[in-house]
Amino acid sequence: QVQGTQAEPYQVELWLDTFTEEEWGYVIETLSQQAIFSAKLLAGEMPYNIEDVFAKNGLRLFPFNLDEVHSRCSCPDPANPCKHIGAVYYMLGDRFSEDPFVLFQLRGRLKEEIIAKLRHIRGSGEVKKDSKTSQVSPSIKGYQPPVVSGYWQYNQQLESSLVVISPPPGSETVLDVLGPIPLGTTATAADVVMQYLDTIYKNVSDRAVLMGLNRESEG
Structure with a gap:
């Protein structure tokens, strides 16, 4: 509801096209394949390059133009967006700054649902490695299995974006x-x-x- 010059507030509706169950399934599977995405999302952070995951599946999380944002207002102004819809745009901008996961909700999934699915996939060992991140098969000559005594040791430099x-x-x-x-x-x-x-x-x-x-x- 947006209060205008009239006594009664105007009814404003604003929405994005939601993704299907199948499309969200592809997105969440892609997210689970890279530790950096899972780590940040499970920590309640939005990865800065999250759009790459959606683009890889032929989707876009962020609307790139007003044609992708659907809206209507009960005011008599024939223009769309009218000033009441424009006011909601400004408020949404502030809301996205506070909680960017609202975009997930507008696309059809709550943050909690995505995090729960990621936990399930990574916890059950269902993660499917792509060709760039797949591990060497034990059957390949020269493969050295990990040493149990050094399980907690890691001598390589961690990716800076992974450490918060x-x-x-x-x-x-x-x-x-x-x-x-x-x-x-x-x-x-x-x-x-x-x-x-x-x-x-x-x-x-x-x-x-x-x-x-x-x-x-x-x-």
């Missing part, structure tokens, strides 16, 4: 999750210890973030 260093999203710490410490003494003593540990924990957390950011800037 940021402060914790909330103020809750592991101490809040664990609850009160059963000291077996007075409640006051337990509170003092918890407050002291909480101060240490937050200082260490802040220091770790600063060290990480410094290393990132140096790299």
Whole structure:
């Protein structure tokens, strides 16, 4: 609803063409094939080159012109877009800046649905590697299987866009999750210890973030 000069607000509708179940299936499968896309989406971030995934499947997530955006308004102005539709465009622009996943919803899928499907695919081992990312078959001469003892070691430089260093999203710490410490003494003593540990924990957390950011800037 958009309030104009009249007493009653005008009814504005705005929508994009949604993708079919099959088209979304292709898109999500393509997203699951590259760790960078899955990592960012599972972390609640929109990859900057997300449009490449849709283009690979013959689709476009972002509308490139007004012909791809459908709208109508109940006002008497014959122009489309009218000023009321234009006002919604501005508000949508701000909304996209706050939450770019709204575009997924306009195309027919909620962010939660896409993330759940990605988790299912990557967790169940259904990821299909394309020709560029497929691993060497064990039957090829010279293939060396991974060493179990070095599973947690990684000596190569990580892709910078894959590493995101940021402060914790909330103020809750592991101490809040664990609850009160059963000291077996007075409640006051337990509170003092918890407050002291909480101060240490937050200082260490802040220091770790600063060290990480410094290393990132140096790299």
